[in-house]
Amino acid sequence: MPDNNPCLTCGACCAHFRVSFYWGECQSAGGLVPDELVEQISPHHAAMRGTTQKPARCVGLLGEVGCGVRCTVYEQRSSACREFEASWELGEHNPRCDAARAAHGLPPLTPPQQPDLSPERAA
Template identity: 70%
Template sequence: MSSHNPCLTCGACCAHFRVSFFWGECQSAGGSVPDDQVILITPHRVAMRGTEAKPSRCTALLGDVGQGTRCTLYEQRSSTCREFEASWVNGEHQPQCDAARHAHGLPPLLPTMEPELSPDRVA
């Protein structure tokens, strides 16, 4: 996929899935996720505020889904967020990305073909 990050014009995953993870990722336990941005869902798991019930939308998501978005906690985001990938970013289809986009009326991302430079071509 090109160097353009499709997530910056999407945000559907942040407004569709529950973002839950081990509480040890919170700042009070030595992690990076701000404590005031999570809610306890089990004795050992937390969820990002706004994603604990449907309809969900993470409170850290800024902007309009499908238009222009960003995470206000990007550097402090959880492992769940760090591990989620948009379809085709690394050359692989991600059905969860398609599901989130579909829930917001967005088409699935498509793979793009970037031209490869042959050894005898100069960029």
């Protein structure tokens, strides 16, 4: 993760949404996610502990939302976490990112500023 990634100071998604995924991602089923950090929510799905209640907060989240955070199981995180992208990370808006940030009093992320390369500015 690049040092300028907004997720390093945010963590709102980890403290807002239920993080659920197919149980086969758990270590006991041959996956990566540590069993002691999950709870079963259906016969075929698990969720990260701490995310099934409100207010939610994943047990893997370390730090203060909006100030400086890190995932203590980053290399072992579930597909739900791997697939969640910050708004504009890949050039696209993610309204779920905005919703999580708003729930913690954080402003939405904005698209990166592109240099003005119009012919009038180049002269």
